[in-house]
Amino acid sequence: MFKISHWLLVISYLLIFPSMIFAHSQTAIIEMTAWGFQPPSATLDNNSTVIFVNKDSKPHWPASDVHPTHDLYPEFDPQRGIEPGESWPFRPKKVGEWRFHDHLNPHQKGTLVVTGEGGVNQGVSLIGNLKANLEELLSKIRNIFGSKFSLNAASFTKLGPNEQIAQLKKYADSQGVEKAWQYIEETFKGQSGSSGNIHDLAHLSGSLLFERLGFGGLAKCSADFAFGCYHGFLDRAFAKSLDKLQDADDACRKLDVTLSGPVASCIHGIGHGVASFYLVSDLNKALSSCRKLISGSEYCFDGVLMEFARSAPENFYKPDDPLYPCNQLEKEFGYSYSSACGRNQPSVLMGRFKMEFPKVVSVCLASASTPFKEACIDSLGFSLAASGEVQQIIQGCQTIGEAQYIKRCVKAAAGELVFQNVPSWDQKSKLVCNSLPDGSDCLQYVERLVSDYHRVR
Numbered sequence: 001m002f003k004i005s006h007w008l009l010v011i012s013y014l015l016i017f018p019s020m021i022f023a024h025s026q027t028a029i030i031e032m033t034a035w036g037f038q039p040p041s042a043t044l045d046n047n048s049t050v051i052f053v054n055k056d057s058k059p060h061w062p063a064s065d066v067h068p069t070h071d072l073y074p075e076f077d078p079q080r081g082i083e084p085g086e087s088w089p090f091r092p093k094k095v096g097e098w099r100f101h102d103h104l105n106p107h108q109k110g111t112l113v114v115t116g117e118g119g120v121n122q123g124v125s126l127i128g129n130l131k132a133n134l135e136e137l138l139s140k141i142r143n144i145f146g147s148k149f150s151l152n153a154a155s156f157t158k159l160g161p162n163e164q165i166a167q168l169k170k171y172a173d174s175q176g177v178e179k180a181w182q183y184i185e186e187t188f189k190g191q192s193g194s195s196g197n198i199h200d201l202a203h204l205s206g207s208l209l210f211e212r213l214g215f216g217g218l219a220k221c222s223a224d225f226a227f228g229c230y231h232g233f234l235d236r237a238f239a240k241s242l243d244k245l246q247d248a249d250d251a252c253r254k255l256d257v258t259l260s261g262p263v264a265s266c267i268h269g270i271g272h273g274v275a276s277f278y279l280v281s282d283l284n285k286a287l288s289s290c291r292k293l294i295s296g297s298e299y300c301f302d303g304v305l306m307e308f309a310r311s312a313p314e315n316f317y318k319p320d321d322p323l324y325p326c327n328q329l330e331k332e333f334g335y336s337y338s339s340a341c342g343r344n345q346p347s348v349l350m351g352r353f354k355m356e357f358p359k360v361v362s363v364c365l366a367s368a369s370t371p372f373k374e375a376c377i378d379s380l381g382f383s384l385a386a387s388g389e390v391q392q393i394i395q396g397c398q399t400i401g402e403a404q405y406i407k408r409c410v411k412a413a414a415g416e417l418v419f420q421n422v423p424s425w426d427q428k429s430k431l432v433c434n435s436l437p438d439g440s441d442c443l444q445y446v447e448r449l450v451s452d453y454h455r456v457r
Contacts, residue, residue, distance in 0.1 A: 032060035035314040037110040061103035068200040181205040202228025218251040234273035261452030271303020301340035342375030381412030
């Protein structure tokens with residue numbers, strides 16, 4: 001027979017530790033590494049905790065999509081980078097599938113699947129949906145009746161990253177998202193913006209364009225700031241599914257009547273979005289999705305493989321097989337993916353495996369696949385162009401040793417100077433081309449890129 005003291009003990013446990021009695025609680029561990037989240041996905045119930053542990057030597061910042069606002073699940077955000085050796089516990093309460101990314105390395109992706117029990121969790125989900133619908137309605141009301149809001153460019157550039165994002169959203173509410181994107185283009189004109197907050201602001205602009213204009217808003221994006229607008233647009237479009245893949249392809253094709261630079265770059269952006277949707281973990285599925293496009297799938301392949309080069313798990317590539325996965329893809333599918341794979345393999349070799357430039361040259365030239373070899377050499381030209389130094393580009397290409405591939409390297413580097421809008425690109429691209437015995441083909445290529453991307457001299 002229970003004594004009164006025993007009953008009091010049971011009651012105290014019920015009052016103090018109810019979750020131990022009525023809920024199943026567990027803990028999921030996700031490690032943050034140099035090459036992304038490990039594992040990239042986790043499933044747990046809404047009485048459980050996920051702990052993000054930083055195993056890298058640099059800070060990481062896990063947060064819900066969409067970058068950079070994290071507005072799919074605002075509470076899923078530590079509001080800061082997690083330092084090496086530190087961890088951040090998060091107890092999700094909203095039932096659903098929540099995609100997340102590293103705010104400091106937005107190409108690194110993951111998924112948190114939160115399950116629930118009965119009406120309590122359904123209620124949480126319902127409240128979340130009602131809140132999202134209310135916020136969308138208020139946003140539309142602000143667009144119609146909002147007071148005019150202006151931003152002084154000089155003051156804006158001095159703001160911190162989070163404040164810039166907040167101010168840009170206010171500007172979009174007041175003046176419209178198209179003007180907000182134009183403001184970013186004008187404020188940071190001439191800057192490459194391949195990283196940092198300029199790229200994030202372009203990302204946000206693209207996300208807002210899709211949110212408010214649908215696929216018709218894609219035509220408003222441009223290649224400025226390392227395609228941040230396209231990336232943000234397609235990240236938002238593919239946030240939950242790839243059902244709109246064909247709509248995205250159609251929108252890209254409306255940018256021009258041919259597969260010109262902007263159209264190709266846009267389809268390349270689709271590839272990034274597809275790879276991100278598959279959490280940069282299923283290469284075959286991502287490439288297969290690209291094959292569903294009407295044409296130009298090779299640009300989508302390039303986007304997929306670039307995303308893998310940046311963000312695939314650490315064990316995806318093989319240090320003892322520097323041609324992997326390109327050689328495996330050729331074995332299974334022929335040369336369909338060779339050019340796209342070759343174009344991205346040097347960044348894998350130099351970035352992940354710390355190979356020196358001459359060693360990468362030897363890997364490129366050792367391949368028996370001509371499409372791979374040519375694309376691999378092109379990529380070496382791209383990498384040399386990142387320095388912006390004419391003599392460094394010329395000397396680097398010369399180390400290749402074979403005339404036909406020196407020419408490819410020089411041509412690729414000269415074009416990349418234009419493509420990336422490197423300061424003084426006009427003068428530098430001509431000097432690079434003129435280093436060849438006959439640079440006419442190189443100069444014509446440069447002029448085509450100037451026209452395609454509307455570069456202003």
